[in-house]
Amino acid sequence: MAKVAVLGYGTIGAGVVKVLEGNAEAIEKRAKERIEVKRILDLRDFPDDPHGHMVTHNFDDIAGDEEIDVVVECMGGIEPAYHFVKASLLAGKSVVTSNKELVAKRGAELISIAADKKSNFLFGASVGGGIPIIRPILACLSADVLYSIKGILNGTTNFMLSAMEERGWTFERALKKAQDLGYAERNPEADVEGFDACRKIAILTSLALEHQVDFEDVETEGISSITTEDIRYALKLHRTIRLLAISIMKDGKNYAMVSPFMIDETSPLASVRDVFNAILVHGNMSDDIMFYGKGAGSLPTASAVCADVVDCVRSKGHHKEIPWNPQKAELSDNGGFARKFFVRLENEVTEEEISQAFGQVDYVDLEDEDLVEKAFVTGIMTEKDFKAAVAKTGRLINRIRLD
């Protein structure tokens, strides 16, 4: 019998308990022994919950309990999660987490403690919720050189953009619903401003490069500037707006970015709606591979967490190597990247000024007399030249990258 402690009894923690109990028999067969939750750490009491008697407010009840083999961290944030995870590993336990902030910041260090202790630190649920993406990158694609990873990595913003486009919801209404459904982070700014997707692409890029990529180095822009007008323009252009996290590894250089993009309706990423995530990986041998599934929510994420718990139980006493060197991989400046841009300028800017700054552009008109402005798509230009063109005309309403 393997015993588990769960840190944090919120959306994911409660889901983990549900999955371990609901699928106990199937899990026992695969783990080759019964897995049971023994303790739950939370600040709150849960007197009406059937697991209320397992709740402790004292982490020492877990760290000092030799019967507990695996600690599952679902608290989120860096502290006190880091302190508890490190102490659990130092006490010889394996740790499983869904906490992308912790993994992005401290992953390399925690893996190396687990290696010293011949235990495991697994984090399959930290990227893509229920989608298996970490293990495929580490194991199934280990014979490939990865050239790019491009993904919709945040369920909340994808849900919001889909609802704004398909149901005409306002930004605020869509965010409220995503929070009610348990998709959003405690502070939804992490979703909306792209920080959550940024941490996830930093983790994937660290694994692809086998070196630390600091999420602070990833140029990041969220969806808070996206309006219903932008979405109407996108539809007119046969495109859809999605928050993409992109990592490109080319000619010894590494580029990464999180930003809203207008993507063509024929792109495989355009059909990713609602809380679904998708990650398109391009390897030099395997070419394009797409991973697709629910990127947030209690049970899909808990399923990925529990798969790691099974792995830890099966590999008791044996450390599964995860190559992640703490030495930093440098990211290159994105200024040289070239693409088209969708631009909205105040009507005062003349067409002559626009062509002087941006070169030849294609205008797009929503035929709405209340919307007096100039909107267009540029030709392919570098990020650097684009910024210079915008500085030249001024009067920018919004701009969105095209992919």
Ligand code: HSE
């Ligand atoms: N807030 C995150 C999202 C949860 O919406 O994708 C899963 O990491």
